[in-house]
Amino acid sequence: MEHLEKAAIIIQKTYKAFCCRKSYQELVAEHRAREKQLQEEAERERNRQLKLESQAQRTVTSPVPVPRRKRPQPLPRCQAGADSLSQPPVPRPRSKLTESTPFDNFLRSRPCPVLGTERQAGEEEEMRQMKRGATLRWFRDTQAQKVMQDNGAFPGWLHGMISR
Structure with missing residues (x-):
């Protein structure tokens, strides 16, 4: 009988080990599936961010000088009121294309x-x-070409044609 008791204990330990191994493998499989899902979500979010950035870059245009407002035609003195004073023209921003050089x-x-x-x-x-x-x-x-900066402009210390 003693021999059967030892065998029963060995069978029980083996069965417990088998059950534990099986549950451990299921937990590992769940963990890997969750990791994969998180990676896919992160990749989708990264792609969405890149798509938004590329759309933002497409919509941003290079700065264009604002056209000056035309002065309104002066009204005859009898029709001109205090509120019809003409406003000064809107100054245009300087363009890099028309930027003056020191020369x-x-x-x-x-x-x-x-x-x-x-x-x-x-x-x-x-x-x-x-x-x-x-x-x-x-x-x-x-x-x-030796003095010019990378952006095509002259450095601030260069003043162009100056007298002694």
């Missing part, structure tokens, strides 16, 4: 009253303009 004012000349005759002043001014033009061409052809 845009080199052609603006000032008359030189110190020189004696107008002919001398004209020749002197013409010669100065030729020199400035040649200097500007030299700078644009050889030096501008």
